[in-house]
Amino acid sequence: MQTIYQTTITRIGDFAREALSDQMLITFREGAPQDIQDYCFIHQHGVTEGELHRGACMELANVRYPVTAVGEVAMQNLRELGHITLRFDGCEHAEFPGSVHVKGITPDDIPLGSILKFID
Template sequence: MQTIYQTTFTRVGDYARESLADHMLITFREGAPEDIEAYCFIHRHGDMQGELRAGETLTLANAVFPITAVGEVATSNLRELGHITIRFDGAARAEYPGTIHVAGPTPTDIPVGSVLAILS
């Protein structure tokens, strides 16, 4: 498998874990505006080695999730801002342009130091 993107979470915003109860996770690179950072899992920004596509695999904190849908601006948002919303609902169509949908159970926690990778 080829790594399209890989990063490590360095901080968790004060309200970020609350999104897991709604079956989603919001990421942003280090240096996010303070009002946004509070709701995000913050990570070291990595380099993109391709485009995000349905059918690829997302790994998160040692769990594996098939990607079922990718919004039209998710690749550019991740590449430029380190920002995506991951929905754990297995949807076949992206709900919003910056969203990635994956199949599988929502994690109960994503600790600092966890790795997110997208593999083709």
């Protein structure tokens, strides 16, 4: 298996966990503006190898989720800003150009230091 992207959660914004109740997780790289950081899981920015696509897997805190849809600018946002909006709803078509949809149960919490990666 090839790792497309891997990073570690280094900070959790004050309101970031609230999105989990809406089956959503929002990430941004370290150095994002403070008002954005408050709503995001902040991570060390990693290098992308290849393209994220439907059929790949996301692994978060050692749980795997199949990727069901990837928005048309999701990889560009991830590459340039470390920003991605993950939806745990299994949709087969991306709701927004920057969203990535996965199939599986939304985590109740994501601990600091968790590893997020996409693998092919």
